Amino acid sequence: MTCLFVPPYLLEQIARSGGVGAAAARASATLSVDAQLRGQRAAQSRPTNAPSGTLVAVPGWTVHTADGSTTLPGRPVRAKGEPASGDDAVDEAADGIEGALRLFAEVFGRSSFDGAGAAVSLTVHYGRDYDNAFWDGAQLVFGDGDGEIFGRFTRPVDVLGHELTHAVTERSAALRYSGQSGALNESVSDVFGSCLKQWLLGQTVDEADWLIGAGLFVPGVRARGLRDMANPGTAYDDPRLGRDPQGASMDAYVETTDDNGGVHLNSGIANRAFHLSASAIGGRAWEGAGAIWYAALTGPDVGPDTDFAGFAAACVAAAGDHADVVGRAWETVGVTTASGSSSAAPTPTVPQESLVSVRRTGGFAGRTTEGTVDLGSHDARVPEVRELVDRIDLADVPGGDPHPDMFVYDFNLCGRCAKVPQQHLTPDLSRLAVLVLEA
Known part of the structure; x- marks a missing residue:
């Protein structure tokens, strides 16, 4: 599972509201970077429920830095047992993961997220002005924030605990992310x-x-x-x-x-x-x-x-x-043991034939961002958007469930519609999302 910390509805509200400085643009940039997080998940094992014990070893961990890139895992900078690095994000991640792993080991008798002592890999300084954190099935990843609305995502230790728990859930109940x-x-x-x-x-x-x-x-x-x-x-x-x-x-x-x-x-x-x-x-x-x-x-x-x-x-x-x-x-809170019901998802509205729209939801903050390009307008994006739409075949996009805290995209390409989890975005869909969602 890939788990983004900030819900997309919050990033999308920032992108829509404008505000001071470049916060809106940075929120849009974060959403665009998240759109490119695809195909980077390690193969998952079957969910594991390891028995609890009184003495459970705390596994090893390594903190990497992406140095402002989106390449994972990045450059290793600190491992378990090594002294502080002097980099606030690195040391906050190190202290946080050591504490989180100790909590699961000492209190709940669980050795690492998989219950079998797996080493944990973390990456900080991910992207530029990146307003999110996530677990991608192999890696805990943290952005530095935009400095205008969000600060470092390593600073609150519960953010790290939240993302590590997504990994625990993945290897235990495997709750479907919907x-x-x-x-x-x-x-x-x-x-x-x-x-x-x-x-x-x-x-x-x-x-x-x-x-x-x-x-x-x-x-x-x-x-x-x-x-x-x-x-x-x-x-x-x-x-x-x-x-x-x-x-x-x-x-x-x-x-x-x-x-x-x-x-x-x-x-x-x-x-x-x-x-x-x-x-x-x-x-x-x-x-x-x-x-x-x-x-x-x-x-x-x-x-x-x-x-x-x-x-x-x-x-x-x-x-x-x-x-x-x-x-x-x-x-x-209104929940009883009787099975709850849920209504069917509404059918998406099909826009006019000349309209290309993208709607992005999810992420740790759960914010929504949407945009539309009219192919019949004089919008400077039209030539590239038209070229992308002409060669994208939505039938070729793989399906599957979304991953926790990652984004989901609703594409409407002149009446051709598809819901695409972030990890399944093709390069063309990723580029189209960036263009259409531009502030």
């Missing part, structure tokens, strides 16, 4: 990202801020973080970002074709269920609700297509003496 299972995939990453931050700080559930990505935004941006697990929908309200769109209960569940079925929007519902459970149990989240969620994630009752109701039932089954409070937490 709809409710995709929202659970996102929520589980927030859960263990938050547990990591609380564990490193030695906080109880009452002392924690329950924010995801606190410190990610630069000063002057009206944002406490990217998400608020305790109060979804309240993390930010800024002219460039818009207002945090997450819902806090099933009453606010969003049925959409954007963002892989709203995985970053609807994850707030499951996040709040975790916060309510952790608060009711009390103490330290990783010992109480965190242990229950880990048991559910890695147990036999959760699989690729598990929905909210199925995951809630697995949590209740794993909760032991806390089953009642965990059940009430899920009921508070």
Whole structure:
């Protein structure tokens, strides 16, 4: 799975809002770079549920730098056991991955993301002004941000914990990254990202801020973080970002074709269920609700297509003496053990025959960006767009499920439509996306 940290709807809002400096252009550039992340995933093994143990070795890791390029993994600069490098991003990634691997080993008895001690590879300084972080099935990757809205993605340790947990989910429940299972995939990453931050700080559930990505935004941006697990929908309200769109209960569940079925929007519902459970149990989240969620994630009752109701039932089954409070937490957000329903995805509107449109959703921030080029206009992009459209055969583009935190593109080429996960973009589709989505 490839997992981008910033949801595409947030990057797309920045791109649309303009704002000061070059933030809008940089957000668009980040989305364009993400469009080119294709075919770079290592072969995946079957999901593994390794048994927990009391003494589990912390595996090795290596931090690389891409030096502003998009070539992975880049140049190795620091490995486990080596001293600090003096590069803030390198050392933040090193400290973060060491802490995250220790959390899974010492608290949950899991050796690395695969449960079998796999070494972890990380890359920092990815791209130029790159506003995202992701797991691509082989690598944890972090951008430096644009300096106007986003800072370094290595700075908040829960961002690293979030992405590593996508790898854990890939090798355990393998939750499909779409709809409710995709929202659970996102929520589980927030859960263990938050547990990591609380564990490193030695906080109880009452002392924690329950924010995801606190410190990610630069000063002057009206944002406490990217998400608020305790109060979804309240993390930010800024002219460039818009207002945090997450819902806090099933009453606010969003049925959409954007963002892989709203995985970053609807994850707030499951996040709040975790916060309510952790608060009711009390103490330290990783010992109480965190242990229950880990048991559910890695147990036999959760699989690729598990929905909210199925995951809630697995949590209740794993909760032991806390089953009642965990059940009430899920009921508070409107989730019961009855199977939920989802409406069919709306049929995309077909534009006029001269219009070429691209809609990009997903990413860690879950933002949406879209653009249109009229082939009958005097737009300077028309000659190249027309040439690309003439030679692109959408029937040749492979299908498949999207990967967590990576983008999904809806192409409409004069009435020929296709939804293409980022990893399946061809060079021509990637170039077309860059052209059509230009600010």
